[in-house]
Amino acid sequence: MEKTGKSRKRLKAAKELNRVVTEYYVECGRAKTEEKPVGWLPPMNGAIEIFYAMDIQPVFPENWSPICAAFGLAERNFEVAEGMGYSRDLCGYMRNIIGYVHGLMNEEGTPLGGLPEPDILLSPGGGCVPVIKIFQELERRFPKAKVYPADLPQVPTEEILPHHLDYSIAEINRLVDFLSEATGRKLDLDRLREVVKLSDRACELWDEIMTYRRCIPTPFSAAEIGIMFVMVTRQGTQTAVDFLTTVRDEVKEKSAQGLGVLEQEKIRLFWDNIPLWYNMGLFNHFEGMGGVVVAETYSSAWSLRLDTDRPIEALALKSLKSYPLVSCVSVDKRVEMVVKACKEYSIDGAILHRNKSCLPITLGQMDIKKALEAELGIPSIVIDADHMDSRNFSVDQFQTRVDAFMEMLLAKKS
Amino acid sequence: MQSDLLEPFYEAIKDQEQRLRNLAAEDRKIIGYFCTYTPVELIHASGFIPMRVMGGTRTLTKADSLAPSFVCPYLRAALDKALNGEYSFLSGIVQGYTCDAACGVVRIWERNIPGEIFHTLALPYCDSVHSRRFFHSEIDALNVKFRAIDGGFNEQSLADSIELYGKIRRLVLEFYKMRYDGRLAIPASEFLAVIQAGFVTPPEDYLGMLERLAGAAELAAAANRGGTRVLVSGSLVEDGKVLDLVEESGGLIVADDLCTGIRNFYPASGFGLHPIERVIDRYMNRAPCPCRSRVSDRLPFLEDLLERSKAQGVIFLFQKYCTPHLADHPSLVEHCKAKGIPSIATEMEETGVNEGQLRTRLEAFFEMLR
Ligand code: SF4
Numbered sequence: 046m047e048k049t050g051k052s053r054k055r056l057k058a059a060k061e062l063n064r065v066v067t068e069y070y071v072e073c074g075r076a077k078t079e080e081k082p083v084g085w086l087p088p089m090n091g092a093i094e095i096f097y098a099m100d101i102q103p104v105f106p107e108n109w110s111p112i113c114a115a116f117g118l119a120e121r122n123f124e125v126a127e128g129m130g131y132s133r134d135l136c137g138y139m140r141n142i143i144g145y146v147h148g149l150m151n152e153e154g155t156p157l158g159g160l161p162e163p164d165i166l167l168s169p170g171g172g173c174v175p176v177i178k179i180f181q182e183l184e185r186r187f188p189k190a191k192v193y194p195a196d197l198p199q200v201p202t203e204e205i206l207p208h209h210l211d212y213s214i215a216e217i218n219r220l221v222d223f224l225s226e227a228t229g230r231k232l233d234l235d236r237l238r239e240v241v242k243l244s245d246r247a248c249e250l251w252d253e254i255m256t257y258r259r260c261i262p263t264p265f266s267a268a269e270i271g272i273m274f275v276m277v278t279r280q281g282t283q284t285a286v287d288f289l290t291t292v293r294d295e296v297k298e299k300s301a302q303g304l305g306v307l308e309q310e311k312i313r314l315f316w317d318n319i320p321l322w323y324n325m326g327l328f329n330h331f332e333g334m335g336g337v338v339v340a341e342t343y344s345s346a347w348s349l350r351l352d353t354d355r356p357i358e359a360l361a362l363k364s365l366k367s368y369p370l371v372s373c374v375s376v377d378k379r380v381e382m383v384v385k386a387c388k389e390y391s392i393d394g395a396i397l398h399r400n401k402s403c404l405p406i407t408l409g410q411m412d413i414k415k416a417l418e419a420e421l422g423i424p425s426i427v428i429d430a431d432h433m434d435s436r437n438f439s440v441d442q443f444q445t446r447v448d449a450f451m452e453m454l455l456a457k458k459s
Numbered sequence: 460m461q462s463d464l465l466e467p468f469y470e471a472i473k474d475q476e477q478r479l480r481n482l483a484a485e486d487r488k489i490i491g492y493f494c495t496y497t498p499v500e501l502i503h504a505s506g507f508i509p510m511r512v513m514g515g516t517r518t519l520t521k522a523d524s525l526a527p528s529f530v531c532p533y534l535r536a537a538l539d540k541a542l543n544g545e546y547s548f549l550s551g552i553v554q555g556y557t558c559d560a561a562c563g564v565v566r567i568w569e570r571n572i573p574g575e576i577f578h579t580l581a582l583p584y585c586d587s588v589h590s591r592r593f594f595h596s597e598i599d600a601l602n603v604k605f606r607a608i609d610g611g612f613n614e615q616s617l618a619d620s621i622e623l624y625g626k627i628r629r630l631v632l633e634f635y636k637m638r639y640d641g642r643l644a645i646p647a648s649e650f651l652a653v654i655q656a657g658f659v660t661p662p663e664d665y666l667g668m669l670e671r672l673a674g675a676a677e678l679a680a681a682a683n684r685g686g687t688r689v690l691v692s693g694s695l696v697e698d699g700k701v702l703d704l705v706e707e708s709g710g711l712i713v714a715d716d717l718c719t720g721i722r723n724f725y726p727a728s729g730f731g732l733h734p735i736e737r738v739i740d741r742y743m744n745r746a747p748c749p750c751r752s753r754v755s756d757r758l759p760f761l762e763d764l765l766e767r768s769k770a771q772g773v774i775f776l777f778q779k780y781c782t783p784h785l786a787d788h789p790s791l792v793e794h795c796k797a798k799g800i801p802s803i804a805t806e807m808e809e810t811g812v813n814e815g816q817l818r819t820r821l822e823a824f825f826e827m828l829r
Pocket residue numbers: 136137138139173174175176402403404405406
């Protein structure tokens with residue numbers, strides 16, 4: 046097995062995905078020539094729908110990082126950031142994007158055309174510290190961009206009270222005012238309703254797609270998780286709905302025919318934490334021993350159904366819930382979700398990626414481990430790695446540990 | 460060196476566990492917190508004793524089972540202590556939201572260690588009419604939780620607690636002034652002990668200790684300490700040894716921007732008609748920490764400290780893996796450089812600092828400054 050590598054994909058939709066990704070970045074680049082304002086924002090909040098509804102081009106520096114990892118640009122970006130004094134202990138997304146905006150961004154010939162300079166920066170208050178700090182550095186790097194200092198209560202999903210929601214709604218309204226002022230564009234509520242409907246439809250499709258993975262054998266594995274791209278960057282667009290419809294149709298068909306990733310599916314695995322973007326091929330590794338990764342925590346966090354009758358409130362709620370659900374803000378809820386998923390997806394074993402680059406998703410993982418063992422008798426293994434920085438990942442160690450784990454699961458099953 | 464004068468403070472630290480256990484046995488509820496963003500006045504006004512949880516330098520036995528190695532040593536040690544039952548006198552943790560690590564550790568603590576209240580206060584990042592109103596509701600919601608465990612504050616009790624803490628903060632800020640002017644005779648590590656005693660002592664008692672200290676002539680007597688004037692900035696410093704190392708290597712610590720330093724005290728109070736408004740106002744104007752502020756908000760504060768203290772260099776002291784501080788570090792260095800202020804940084808690990816290596820680096824640093 047190699048230290049870095051792409052995954053082997055089996056869905057036909059994988060080809061379609063390449064087109065969707067390219068098109069998105071072409072659209073980002075074109076915004077500049079079309080004089081469409083470009084806004085950089087963190088993912089996992091209700092602002093994306095507002096941006097699409099106001100025809101402002103959303104750009105996600107966090108999403109650019111997996112792309113850099115896949116194209117092998119991350120090392121160069123890390124070098125630039127670390128040269129500036131950013132510690133290697135900081136989240137890889139942070140070092141990657143800071144390195145990129147101070148390095149490669151100033152050069153020609155970046156894959157997919159690179160990122161267009163921001164006219165607007167949605168600088169978060171809320172979410173994780175690295176994301177907050179990424180945007181503060183972007184403020185310094187792009188002094189001409191208009192900055193919206195956002196604010197969002199960090200509160201466990203299960204403890205959201207009316208005043209949290211009220212403040213989050215007030216913040217969405219403040220954002221709309223800011224964007225109108227900054228771009229001269231008005232928000233049309235009917236258009237927003239449409240966008241929210243599309244966003245909700247994408248989530249509905251996403252949930253449906255994930256349900257087919259409960260089938261034995263499962264029609265697709267974590268190796269295909271790149272399809273999540275539209276859930277990150279395209280929520281609220283027809284593109285997302287169309288693409289997910291194609292995926293749904295293919296997956297539904299496969300399930301109906303009983304076609305799985307493997308003919309002989311022996312072990313069903315669960316993956317916790319962000320994948321190793323520079324080595325998605327890892328997910329194929331299990332297949333040699335009859336194992337398939339059929340569910341992940343990370344992918345489920347991007348789908349939240351929205352109340353389409355109350356779009357602003359729905360987006361405010363989405364903003365409040367998204368990050369806590371995937372992080373240590375809501376450990377209880379997360380444990381509950383994983384236990385439920387492991388039951389529903391008939392999981393035999395869980396792989397917990399102890400991710401050096403992401404403390405907020407890693408913290409609480411041991412509680413997940415304990416709960417899986419105690420409540421379902423599902424064993425898990427902890428793998429030390431990093432979703433961005435391959436220097437924090439040892440293939441040999443991974444292989445030895447995972448193979449032993451698989452053998453144990455196989456023995457347990459037979 | 461000032462052993463008699465400082466004895467009560469060192470004793471309070473040394474005997475903290477027993478003293479707090481005794482109070483808990485008398486049915487006093489003790490509530491732990493991690494960060495200076497926790498409005499201790501609210502806890503105190505509710506009839507509880509706030510205690511800042513410390514980790515200390517120790518060999519960890521249980522933290523690994525729940526937290527990865529890349530959580531800051533402070534929180535790992537604190538969690539380890541708790542898992543070993545050393546914090547069993549606590550009724551729970553109430554914490555103002557600061558960093559990802561602290562937020563996660565509250566939740567993990569709640570799941571694995573008994574207690575009756577666990578709460579993270581969602582603080583606003585912006586200052587506006589809306590955000591103050593939101594904060595007010597958040598404080599009201601916390602009071603509901605306090606009432607559920609037989610406590611809770613009212614207007615009067617909160618006003619009283621604010622006054623008490625205001626007195627404490629003013630006294631300590633006075634010591635800071637003395638230090639800027641070269642009138643504080645004690646080494647930085649001893650000053651740290653004065654501060655740390657306050658984390659684990661009921662505020663009524665602590666105020667008395669501070670007043671006695673302030674009245675002692677010896678405190679300002681032998682202010683002939685030498686060395687290159689420096690400011691220490693960073694996360695939380697628990698072990699005064701690192702400060703001693705700085706002062707033994709040729710430095711004189713004249714100011715700090717630490718979690719266990721001025722950020723705990725400045726400003727002494729806030730403005731507002733209602734006591735809750737005063738708590739909110741103090742929070743909005745407090746000494747900024749990288750968890751909740753931009754470098755551009757921190758710079759004026761830092762520059763003011765440098766100016767008042769006439770520090771010639773900055774020593775950054777970080778807890779290893781402390782994301783908020785590590786993230787701000789490059790820009791701070793750049794700004795210091797632009798102002799002609801050299802800086803040096805070191806990280807505190809689970810085992811403390813590498814003394815030999817740090818001493819050599821510090822000596823070279825002070826050599827250059829001379
Ligand atoms: S990977 Fe984790 S730490 Fe990094 S930006 Fe995302 S949530 Fe934050």
